[in-house]
Amino acid sequence: MPEKSKVSENSSRKVYIRTFGCQMNEYDSEVMAALLQESGFELTQDINRADFIVINTCYVREKVKHKVFSFLGELKKIKMQKPHVLLGVGGCLAQKEPHQLIEKAPFVDIIWGTLNLDELPELVKGAREKGFPIVKVKEKGFLPDDFSTIRKKRFSIYVPVIRGCNNFCSYCNVPYVRGREKSRSMDSILKEIEKAVAGGCKEVILLGQNVNSYGKDLPEKIDFATLLSEVNKLPGLCRIRFTTSHPKDLSGGLIVAMAKLKKVCEHLHLPLQAGSNRILKLMRRGYRRETYLELVDKLREYVPDVSLTTDLIVGFPGETEADFQDTLNMVKRVRFDGAFTFIYSSLFGTRAAELENQIPTNVKKERLRQLIQLQQKITQEKNKSYLEKELEVLVEGTSPKNPDELEGRTRHNKMVIFPGDTSLVGELVRVKIMQAGCWALRGEPKS
Ligand code: SAM
Ligand code: SF4
Numbered sequence: 001m002p003e004k005s006k007v008s009e010n011s012s013r014k015v016y017i018r019t020f021g022c023q024m025n026e027y028d029s030e031v032m033a034a035l036l037q038e039s040g041f042e043l044t045q046d047i048n049r050a051d052f053i054v055i056n057t058c059y060v061r062e063k064v065k066h067k068v069f070s071f072l073g074e075l076k077k078i079k080m081q082k083p084h085v086l087l088g089v090g091g092c093l094a095q096k097e098p099h100q101l102i103e104k105a106p107f108v109d110i111i112w113g114t115l116n117l118d119e120l121p122e123l124v125k126g127a128r129e130k131g132f133p134i135v136k137v138k139e140k141g142f143l144p145d146d147f148s149t150i151r152k153k154r155f156s157i158y159v160p161v162i163r164g165c166n167n168f169c170s171y172c173n174v175p176y177v178r179g180r181e182k183s184r185s186m187d188s189i190l191k192e193i194e195k196a197v198a199g200g201c202k203e204v205i206l207l208g209q210n211v212n213s214y215g216k217d218l219p220e221k222i223d224f225a226t227l228l229s230e231v232n233k234l235p236g237l238c239r240i241r242f243t244t245s246h247p248k249d250l251s252g253g254l255i256v257a258m259a260k261l262k263k264v265c266e267h268l269h270l271p272l273q274a275g276s277n278r279i280l281k282l283m284r285r286g287y288r289r290e291t292y293l294e295l296v297d298k299l300r301e302y303v304p305d306v307s308l309t310t311d312l313i314v315g316f317p318g319e320t321e322a323d324f325q326d327t328l329n330m331v332k333r334v335r336f337d338g339a340f341t342f343i344y345s346s347l348f349g350t351r352a353a354e355l356e357n358q359i360p361t362n363v364k365k366e367r368l369r370q371l372i373q374l375q376q377k378i379t380q381e382k383n384k385s386y387l388e389k390e391l392e393v394l395v396e397g398t399s400p401k402n403p404d405e406l407e408g409r410t411r412h413n414k415m416v417i418f419p420g421d422t423s424l425v426g427e428l429v430r431v432k433i434m435q436a437g438c439w440a441l442r443g444e445p446k447s
Contacts, residue, residue, distance in 0.1 A: 015041040016050035020068055021058025023243070024178075024207050025091055027149070027158040029056045032090065032120060034148035039121040043150065052086040052124065053078070057093035059173050061345035068093055072105045079107045086110065086127060090117070092177035096349075098137045106133070113137035114178055118144055140179065145188040155202045155426035156394060161189055161227060162208035167246065169273075170284045170351040171316065171344060174209055181210070183218050186227055193234055202428065203239040203394055204231065211242050212249035225257040232261040238428060239394065239411065240264045244271060248286035250295055259302040266303055267337075267413040270295070271311035275330030276323035279316050282355065289330055296334055307337040307382075307412035314371055315344040315364030317355035324367050331374055337382050337412070339375045343368050376438050383436035386414065390446055393431045395424045407440070415440040 015036045019029040032054060033043055044050055053075060058064045068089075075087055088110040089101055095113040102111060109127045112120060115138040127134050143163060151157055164179040165172075193204050206227075208214060214224040224242075231240055240263045245254070247270055258264050270292075274280050277288045299306055312327060331339070343364045346353045393416045395408040406420040408429070417440050418431050424445075435442040 013041045013052070014044040014050050015052040015054060016044050016047045017054045017056065018047075018071065019056045020064055021056075021060065021092065023158050023205065024160060024163075024209075025056050025058055026152070027160055027207060028091070028114075028117060029054075030149040030151055030158075031117060031147040032056065033150040035118070035120050036124070037150060038148065039124065047078070050085065052088065054088045054090065057089060057091035059092040059096050059177055059347075061342065062347065063345065065093055065097075069104065072108070076105070076107055086124065088112070088120075088124070088127075090114070090120070092173065095137055095177045096173065098135050102133055102135060109133055111135045111137070115139075115141045115143060118147070142179070142182045145184045146192075151196070153396070153426075154196075154200050156205065156396065157193075157196050157201050157203070158205050158207050159189060159192055159196075160184065160207045161211060161224075161242075162214045165209040166213070167210060167286070168284060168351075170282060170355075171313065171347070172350060173347050176349060178209065181213050181217060183214050183216070185218065186220070186222060186230060189227065190230060190234065193231060193237065197234060197236040200426065202237065202426070203241065204237060206231070206240065206242040208242075209244060210246040210249060212245050212251065212254065223251070223253065225251065225253040228254075228257045228261055228264055232263045237263060241267065241413070243269045245269065246286075247272070247292050247295055252298070255295075255299050255302050258299075258306070265411040265413065266305055267307045267309070267411065268299060268303075269309045269311075272330060272334075273311060273313050274316060274319075274323070275327035276319070277326075279319055279323050279326075282318065282352070283313075283316060284351070289326070292330070293333065305412070307414070308334065309338040309340075309413070310334075310336050311340045311342065312371060313342050313344050314367040315359040317344070317346075317352055317359065318357040319344075319359055319367075324370075328371065328374055331371070331378065335378050335382065336375065337414075338379050339371075341368060341371050341375065380436070380438045383414065383438065383441055386410075386433045386441055387436055388433065390430050390432045391416065391441075391443075393418070393429050395420070395427050395429055397425055398422060410441075416443055417441070418443045418445050420445055 057068045087108045090112045094111045098111045110123050116136045162183045164181045165175045166181045168175050215222040391410045393408040395406050399405040399407045407417050430446040431443040433441045433443040
């Protein structure tokens with residue numbers, strides 16, 4: 001390995017950013033892009049032209065960690081050929097395992113934690129001057145409310161409303177890698193959205209690990225429903241989405257707000273995780289299957305055509321066949337529009353990792369197969385209910401499979417593919433649904 005060399009201030013300064021993980025990470029990468037641009041970098045989509053390569057990491061399951069390490073393996077080759085290229089690793093994995101990272105990838109120049117995001121420009125400057133790895137990971141603290149961003153999409157934007165999590169579900173890394181809950185001030189959120197709308201934004205996706213906790217830590221008496229109603233008032237904005245809602249904190253007020261506020265889309269992502277009360281308790285989720293069902297009934301009463309999606313984990317420690325059947329039964333009872341399904345991943349430092357009765361991989365895989373099969377059947381049936389209907393689609397781009405087709409989402413968060421010109425990207429288009437598959441609907445645009 002060549003000796004680490006200092007990077008000259010005069011180098012061309014192009015930065016390439018690779019993001020792993022959730023929407024919050026996507027947003028943080030948009031912040032990193034802005035911070036680095038302000039300090040003189042130009043963004044590039046071509047990794048081979050970059051002078052600085054940033055990986056914004058995720059650590060929600062072990063599998064994601066392996067993906068990050070495999071990407072780091074590719075970066076090692078670049079560093080061998082071009083020692084002047086700076087390598088930086090930020091995000092959740094960097095927060096939780098900075099020392100393991102530097103041990104396994106000593107060729108990395110900068111490692112920063114999730115709570116050190118705002119320090120990125122200084123760290124880059126330090127790495128250039130020092131020429132040896134810098135590791136900066138704050139254990140506690142909060143990020144500022146306001147950041148500049150360079151948006152990937154102008155017409156649909158992510159906006160964090162609350163960062164961190166106080167829930168400590170027994171399987172989850174998030175509270176360890178993202179710190180405690182902190183709500184942003186309503187003023188800062190509204191200003192960020194207003195600015196984006198002035199630049200052509202039509203849809204906002206409000207983000208938080210548990211948006212229903214919004215406001216609990218603020219001096220004013222406001223909650224998430226109040227925030228929604230204020231965002232709903234912003235002229236020019238067409239759609240409001242939000243994720244994620246925790247079932248234990250989903251209030252009647254929020255359900256009413258969803259029913260009443262015109263811009264709030266008819267879609268709720270409400271992670272169930274498991275259908276067995278015994279497993280829900282071991283997961284420390286704070287609700288029972290009966291309470292979840294009551295919430296779904298109430299939601300459907302107020303927003304009859306609501307589309308409901310969820311997260312489900314199979315193979316949690318001690319999950320018996322009967323517990324798994326409870327999950328399948330809940331899926332049949334609720335009939336979700338879609339589900340993100342996960343095999344339980346044991347994460348060091350979480351309470352669940354210490355539980356006995358870890359489930360063998362073959363059993364977990366078989367349960368996942370059965371769960372996916374059931375959910376796909378339900379999704380397909382639900383999607384068929386949209387046939388012949390005319391829906392509003394926010395066009396996101398060309399279809400990756402066919403450049404003559406466009407793709408976009410309905411208010412119910414259904415992907416729709418239809419023939420059309422790229423001039424429609426970012427526009428709201430009415431589309432008549434002609435075919436319904438499991439992953440997407442197909443249709444014809446209406447003039
Ligand atoms: N805050 C959200 C909530 O409470 O539902 C979830 C955030 S988490 C980043 C996204 C999803 O990853 C979870 O809902 C859960 O289904 C899944 N997940 C988290 N930890 C996991 C683990 N150790 N193994 C498998 N899936 C996990
Ligand atoms: Fe993780 Fe639970 Fe917090 Fe969601 S609510 S981020 S699953 S600890």
